[in-house]
Each structure stands twice: as C-alpha cells, then as structure tokens.
Amino acid sequence: MDDNLSLFGKCPVTTAQKVISGKWAIVIFYNLYSGTKRFGELQKLIPGITQAMLTSQLRSLEGYGLINRVVYPEVPPKVEYSLTEIGNKFIPVLKSLENWGSEYISYIKSEKK
C-alpha cells in the first residue's frame, strides 16, 4: 500500500509479481472479470476468505489502481467493486497463467502415472 512508489524503476516482471503475490488477489480478479460485484457477493464467491482479509486485499488492489471502489451513500450501505482499465489489461496474464497451469497439471499426472 505504501510501496507503490518503490515499484518504480523496478523490473516489469518483479512489479507484476508483487501485484499478484497476495494470497487472494488472483481469485478476486477472476471474480471481478465477469463484472461488477458487491462486497457481499465477492465474499460468497470466495469461500474461505474472512471479511477482514477481503477488505484488506481489496484495499490493496485499489491502492495499486487495479480496481474501482464505488460507495453508494445509502442505508444499508452498498459498495461495488470493478476492474479498472489497467486492471482489465491484466486478464491476458491470467489466461497465460491458466494455460501453463493446465499443461503443468497434465504433465505431472503423466509423470507419476
């Protein structure tokens, strides 16, 4: 959150790695890819995450400029999250990761036979 500045001048790959290094960052991305979601929706979509963790991870991604957080001044409160433009550009990376992951899993299975 305060190391946004320390990212500058660093290797692009290292920068990218930092962003996705959070345990839940990628899962959040995946769920936000299909469209805008409310806090409660995300929590239901991501089993095992606590409120505190979801909040902090969302704040972190927001700090990186990857997601939008929109608060509707209503009672009860309503907050919506969505990917920013640069956030959307991360999707190809996710696809790439997914492709390799699939290849790797089938490779491992064939190895241990």
Added chain:
Amino acid sequence: MDDNLSLFGKCPVTTAQKVISGKWAIVIFYNLYSGTKRFGELQKLIPGITQAMLTSQLRSLEGYGLINRVVYPEVPPKVEYSLTEIGNKFIPVLKSLENWGSEYISYIKSEKK
C-alpha cells in the same frame, strides 16, 4: 516440496501461482532461460541472494520438475542447472507478466505526473 501432491485437482491458475510464489523463482527462471548455468554463475547473476536461499529455491523448482540438476563427479564439484521441457513452457507466462508490468509502470507514471 512435499505439497506436489496437494497441487492436483486444484485450479490451474492457483497451481501456477504457487510455483512462482517463491521470492526468487522468477529471477532464477529468467537467468536459466538464456541457457544452462552453474551454481556459482547463478549466484553472481542474482545479486542479494545467499547460498542457502539459492540452494533451497533451486531444490524447490527441481522438486516441481521445472529445472534439471546435473552433478559432475569432479573435484572441485561442478553442478549445472537448466530448464526442463515443462519449465521452458513457462516462458510465455514470463513474457506476459513482463508485458503487463511494463504497461502498468508507464500507466502509474502518467497517473501521478
């Protein structure tokens, strides 16, 4: 190292994330991409890493089946590391990470102006 098994049946993206989650895994990949390297060479190429860390990260990647470790029975010892086939297939992911990282860095710079 012993969670190779726990990877099976998991989401491909999660699997991929685990592999690159080590602090030095990606750097090692980068340096091995350009060809086979000896232990000492890697250590020189990766400033800031200790012998102990380099050893354990290499062992981890070897355990995942991503790199080859070849020991030459000589005195003094000589050990060479290289990417395996499935290891080489990871390169596109690295490229993808790099592309996005570059986009992100220039985006941030234009933002904070």
Added chain:
DNA sequence: CGGTATCCCCGTGGATACTG
C-alpha cells in the same frame, strides 16, 4: 451491509558458520 480494531500464529526468507 460493509466494514474497523486487536491480537496472534507460523512459515518464508535471511544471516552466519561449517563441510565433503
């Protein structure tokens, strides 16, 4: 509903010293 505020565990990463 969508958060803070605390407290704490434990695993990753690292410093250092020794060895075949």
Added chain:
DNA sequence: CAGTATCCACGGGGATACCG
C-alpha cells in the same frame, strides 16, 4: 565449488469481536 546446519526476525494471513 557447492553445498548443509542452525537459528531467528518479520510480516502476511487469519480469528474474533465490535461499529456506523
């Protein structure tokens, strides 16, 4: 040269409880 063997600090991650 290429490792082990110890020991330890730190912070990410999580459980729980309370709030506007």
